[in-house]
Amino acid sequence: MQELNFSKFSFRFKNSENKTLIYDEIRKKFVVLQPEEWVRQHCVQYLMQEKGFPKSLINVEKELKINNLRKRYDIVVFNPDGSIHLIVECKAAKIKIDQSTFDQIARYNLALNATYLMVTNGINHYYCEMDFEAECYHFLQNIPDYSRK
Template identity: 90%
Template sequence: MQELNFPKFSFRFKNSENKTLIYDEIRKKFMVLQPEEWVRQHCVQYLMQVKGFPKSLINVEKELKVNNLRKRYDIVVYNPDGSIHIIVECKAPKITIDQTTFDQIARYNLALNASYLMLTNGINHYYCEMDFEAERYQFLRDIPDYNK
């Protein structure tokens, strides 16, 4: 797999039916190693190991409804009170992050009301803080560490 713009993390791999699988600590199972999954697993490790978020507050690939359509978010980080702190949208490295990608995560956030948004293709990372009163987002250099 392609090297990504994240620190080096250790992952568990196995092969099954001529496919490489990567272990997902959140879902507690091996997932087929696709480019987007590679980015997702790096992002999960980044949130836990670099930003200090507890594994118990992180959720991966769950369904949500947006305008009566069924969608799946990549990663959500919860606050201890159960509200949503961060939504992360992961794309494969070859996918350019553009206005369409921002529109997608913004639509998800209409349903989820996260304080922060993160978009990444593993190479480029974008971080935003929501300003719900002004109905806009402010770009940041990074998302805040846990408990800060």
């Protein structure tokens, strides 16, 4: 797999039926290693190891309904009270992040109401903080580290 713009993390791999699988600590199972999954697993490790988010507050690849359409988010980080702190949209490294990517995560956030958004293809990372009153988002240098309030 392609080297990404994240720190070096350790992963568990195995082969099954001529496919490489990577262990997902959040889902507690091996999943097929696709380019987007490679980015997602790096991002999960980044959130836990570098930003300090507890594994128990992170959720991966769950379905949500938006205007009666079924969608799947990549990563959501919850606050201890159950509200949503952060949504992460992951793309494969070869996918260019453009306005449609931000439109996608903004649509998800209409249903989820996260404070922060992150979009990454593993090479480029973009961070935003929502301004619900002005109905827009502001770009940040990074997302804040987890802190117990």
